[in-house]
Amino acid sequence: MAIRWLKTVNFQFAALSTLVFTVFTLLLSAFIYYTVSAGMERELRDHIISETAQLLGDYYDSGSDELRHDIVERRERAPNSRLKYTLVNDQGVTVFDRIELPPIAGWSYISRTNAPELLLLTTPLEGGFRLGVAASTRGLSEFSGAIKRSTGLMITAVLFFSLAAGAILSSRFLKQVERLRNITEQVGAQSLSARIPLLGVGDDFEQLAVTINKMLERIEKLVADVQNVSVNIAHDMRTPLGRLRQQLDQLEGLELPQEANELLQRAICTLEETMGTFAALMRIAEMESGSTGIEREPVDLSTLIANLHETYSAIAEDNGQQLSCNATSGLVVQGDKALITQMLANLIENAITHNCAGVAISISAMGQAEGVEVVVADDGLGISEALRSEVLKPFFQVDRSRQSRGSGLGLSLAARIAERHGAAMELADNAPGLAVRILFKRT
Template sequence: MFAAVFAIAAFLILGMVRHQVGHYAHKAMQGSLTSETATLVAEKPADLPDEIRQRVEATKGTSFQYLLIDRQGKAIVGGIPQDAAHEGWGSVMMREHPATMDNPEGPERLVTLGTRLADGSLLVVATDGYDVDKLGGHMVRFTILWAIAITLIALASGWMAGLIFLKRIGAANAAIERIVAGRTEQRLPMIGLAPELDNLARNINRMLDRIDGLMEGLRQVSTDVAHDLRTPLTRLRQMLEAAREATGREDTDAGIDVALAQADQLLATFRAILRLAQIEGGGRRAPFAPVDLDGLLATLIETYEPVAIDAQHTLAADMAADAMVNGDAELLAQLFANLIENAIIHTPTGTRVSLVAERAAGQIRVIVQDDGPGVAAAERERITRRFYQVDPSRSSGGSGLGLSIASAIVTLHGARLAIDDAGPGLRIEVSFSEWPGGASA
């Protein structure tokens, strides 16, 4: 758009220059004709034919040509066609006229000025319009060529400016993507193309500083609460254990056992809160390394197969060969452990749970799927929220943080989490970029 406006403006300016130059050249030509005519009119009428003959001989092959006609319309002297014999300004085509020094190819057009003399005769003075016409043609070509050149320059400049702008914006966009991915310490670089854009980047960075401070405060509060409450709960549990050993009564022991179970669940919730705060804060990002996903999943299957049997579930697995991803092995183990536990705990007896790892188009997909009752579409968007449970009575147990932690681990690894209907059941798919050192598909 900028290049088009620039080109149109340049074309208009060059057109005005061409018009002004052509107008000046035409006026100069008329001035020379007027001056030559005035000189001849000043001659005595009787001497004028001889003066014109002398001038014709003297100016042969140059620019001026003449015609003198008596009052009866008979040509006295001169070689201009009589159809140019009229008063005032005019022009006549002279395609067959001999070449001149100024126009070797022969004049195309003569510009004429006719003047009625005192004795009734008509004096016509003409000059070759070739130079003016040629100048006009040159100016037209000059205007077109320069308009094209300026347009190309404008396009090239706009393209280069666009590349620079896109590069600077790309750097800012990359920083935003890193912030969205959880690296909240990142800030936008100064764009440098305009003060307004740099002011915008500075204000966004100030906003990010403020948000980061608020989030850090929130994480600190969660951590402090978890730490402060975990200590008295641990002491309470120890006291309950001591009381159970001291009493030896079955009814008291049963009540204490319930209290111990509740204390254990509270402690597990606080451990999960601390773990989630650590993951979301990026504290586990640095030690990433290639992880053998096949071996990790095989170990989890071996671990959870007895759990599934106790719950009267079926646990099946189908592993891809040499599936390698870049990440934290401990966090990845917790991710898939949470997904397997979620499928076992929140489905009825007899449910089949499958774990599939497959490679496709540079991606490694791990799918945990069950054929249980599934989760309603409206609920699927919420089950990764903290403390959210589909069962409003929370009768299935758990803290409501398992899928929140799983989602945070997925985000930390730059992977993608998809929760869909398995028809019947629930399908949770985690997609990783394949580690380049892994086997090719």
């Protein structure tokens, strides 16, 4: 697994800078090497040419004996740091330094075992003789080695310090990114009041944090305004709806024709659904705003589920359905009992309302290693995988014609209650039907 800071912009910039500097260093070293080595070789050639010219001058003035005498003197004068001299006659006999001269006159390099190359100048003489004057290229070899070592050390040092600097900068960059990520996760978890802490360093991240904080403040205000409008509308509508319900109740006590009484009962049912919708809207708004706290107390989940089963069994039977219960005894979770009851009731009501007669509905609960899992399942039509995330949104209904009963708020409210309790809610395929799984994690 790659280290995270290897992927940061800071490290990549440091690596790119290091690469550019390394290439520049190599080019500069190559330029210095070829320039200096060319100068050293030119100086070596000039020395050989000068020495050869002096020997040829004596040779042309006094003959081959004088040439041999001059070579002997030069060899005795500087036995350790002298040039190499070779004289070959027409029979191929070599005197002085034994160097195998090439057949063609001019410059050449002579390789030697465990020794630097020789730079050789071969000059033809009268009578088939050939004169060779050579110089060791040890200086060039030592200079080449020094350049390679110094360049290698320089590049190694640059790589080390550049990578170290890149790692330090990247680590600092990742810490800043982690601060932003933590805040965005909190905001994503409905905590709009979260803000990025300012360190007072005044860098680019600090300016970005200031901008994001201002944006979050604006978003929080806008969301609060929208939620307040929704809550106020729902709250203001409850009073006239309540009076309307009282008036309908008064009409219910009167002797009315059968047709009028049926219309009255349908009106009462519609009004109750409307009031339930407004109540759910207010509850969802309170959940999202966090204005309503959660009473953290031990909740006997086994008893609560048994009571819900007893309450809704008759309703399911009236609808031609069967509601079964299978909850392990002694299951306890931490949370708000009223909210958990409402969440499970919404799920059961959703299964009863949106399934036809003959469907089997079950509510079960059992302990697991991760916590306590509650499952409300049915063997009805179910919900396609593509729509499972959509049905958790307020007012979304699988039946787009809205001919089915319900407001489309039951699953949405249940999801928000689960979220406020830190529980994971999942809609899964029951093959056939739908299974809603809620996992209360251990704390």
